[in-house]
Amino acid sequence: MTAISQQPRSTIPANPQNSALSRLKARRKRWLGVHLWLGLTLGFLLSIYGITGSILVFHAEIDEWLNSELLTVAPPSQTADYEPLAEIFAAARTVMPPPAKPTFATYPRNQQAAFQCSYALLISQNVVQNWQVYVDPYTARVTGKRLIRNSDDWLPNTFIDLMFELHYALLIPSEDISTVIVGVSAALLIISALSGLIVWWPLTGKWRQALTIKAKPGKVRFNYDLHKTSGFYTALVMVPVLFSGIYMVLPHNVVPVLELFSPVTYRYGFQSKPPYPNAPAIGMDEAVAIAFKQYPQGRPHWIYGAAEPTKTYTVCQDGVDAPGSILQRRCTVIDRYSGKILDLDDPSLPTATACEIFTHWQWPLHSGQAFGMTGRILVFITGLACPVLFVTGVIRWRQKRRAGQNNRKNFAV
Numbered sequence: 001m002t003a004i005s006q007q008p009r010s011t012i013p014a015n016p017q018n019s020a021l022s023r024l025k026a027r028r029k030r031w032l033g034v035h036l037w038l039g040l041t042l043g044f045l046l047s048i049y050g051i052t053g054s055i056l057v058f059h060a061e062i063d064e065w066l067n068s069e070l071l072t073v074a075p076p077s078q079t080a081d082y083e084p085l086a087e088i089f090a091a092a093r094t095v096m097p098p099p100a101k102p103t104f105a106t107y108p109r110n111q112q113a114a115f116q117c118s119y120a121l122l123i124s125q126n127v128v129q130n131w132q133v134y135v136d137p138y139t140a141r142v143t144g145k146r147l148i149r150n151s152d153d154w155l156p157n158t159f160i161d162l163m164f165e166l167h168y169a170l171l172i173p174s175e176d177i178s179t180v181i182v183g184v185s186a187a188l189l190i191i192s193a194l195s196g197l198i199v200w201w202p203l204t205g206k207w208r209q210a211l212t213i214k215a216k217p218g219k220v221r222f223n224y225d226l227h228k229t230s231g232f233y234t235a236l237v238m239v240p241v242l243f244s245g246i247y248m249v250l251p252h253n254v255v256p257v258l259e260l261f262s263p264v265t266y267r268y269g270f271q272s273k274p275p276y277p278n279a280p281a282i283g284m285d286e287a288v289a290i291a292f293k294q295y296p297q298g299r300p301h302w303i304y305g306a307a308e309p310t311k312t313y314t315v316c317q318d319g320v321d322a323p324g325s326i327l328q329r330r331c332t333v334i335d336r337y338s339g340k341i342l343d344l345d346d347p348s349l350p351t352a353t354a355c356e357i358f359t360h361w362q363w364p365l366h367s368g369q370a371f372g373m374t375g376r377i378l379v380f381i382t383g384l385a386c387p388v389l390f391v392t393g394v395i396r397w398r399q400k401r402r403a404g405q406n407n408r409k410n411f412a413v
Helices: 016-057 059-066 085-094 159-169 175-200 207-211 219-249 251-258 284-294 354-360 362-367 369-412
Strands: 101-106 115-122 128-136 141-150 299-304 312-318 330-335 341-345
Touching: 016 059, 016 159, 016 175, 016 369, 059 159, 085 101, 085 115, 085 128, 085 141, 085 284, 159 175, 175 219, 207 219, 219 251, 219 362, 219 369, 251 354, 284 299, 284 312, 284 330, 284 341, 354 362, 362 369
Parallel strands: none
Antiparallel strands: 101 115, 101 299, 115 128, 128 141, 299 312, 312 330, 330 341
């Protein structure tokens, strides 16, 4: 009896493939838990980021449609030229009080768009008004202006600015708090997306089943297939967009991490140096002229005004074609007093490091501009998929929870 009891119960050797599959399934179950709780706790925020992000992909078109009398103009002819930039800025200045400071300008995106000039106006010790003035570039005449918001207001006055505030700050008044919440939640959502890919991965090799929605499925199966397929097909866009969002709201935290790999020049860190107190500054039109000398073929898009004594002008141009460079966007940082070029955000320069090229891609990736209309549509669709993932994920969780409760009841009976 003793000899028999010492023998193994089974003489069938273990299958290494079955053992490996069991370990993979156990690992997937652990990641399923991570994916589940991140999705349940942050899925609503993902929905907000996604819906507002999809709207903002086409924010210029939507804003022009909602406010055509302000934002659109009628060109006198197909070949008509703009008035000199100095006259356009001068016209915008005439409808603002002298203390108002120019902070930003947006060059017309097409022949029918107005020139946009943004101003900050201090109206009390702690309250700043943000205004936008619109100018017909063909006549240098103001088409109108609007108050975007007061700094002490919770909500902006325009739909598009409301979407921006909701997307980048969740309407949280404190910038210090909002940037941390948005940045950290985006980082956790990247983990959620990657864990979803681990859970989705077909361990048994049934790729067609994993990549498609079953024909004529029931409600439970359709919800499951919709969740897994929409998650897989949008993950390649969602992860880079989420990371670029982290970079944009927490650049001072991301850049030091990137510098561990290669040097990074952060263009927003440059400052102008006044040669003496109350030294006169060059105008925004002069800053654009300096940028044109650097990139003659570039079309201005954004012009950052130097509203404070130590701020710099930054002129961003599109359509700069360089051999070996996919992106055609370049930004020139200019000293507001001397007009000296302090930095060129140009990935085609031989001095550009790997991480500088990486940071240069972040805004174009986030907005979809990197790949033209195709990229914008992909980001738009990915944004709309976010609430779909949240809703189908919650439904899936409730279905499994209800099934587990029923099984426990049946076992108890």
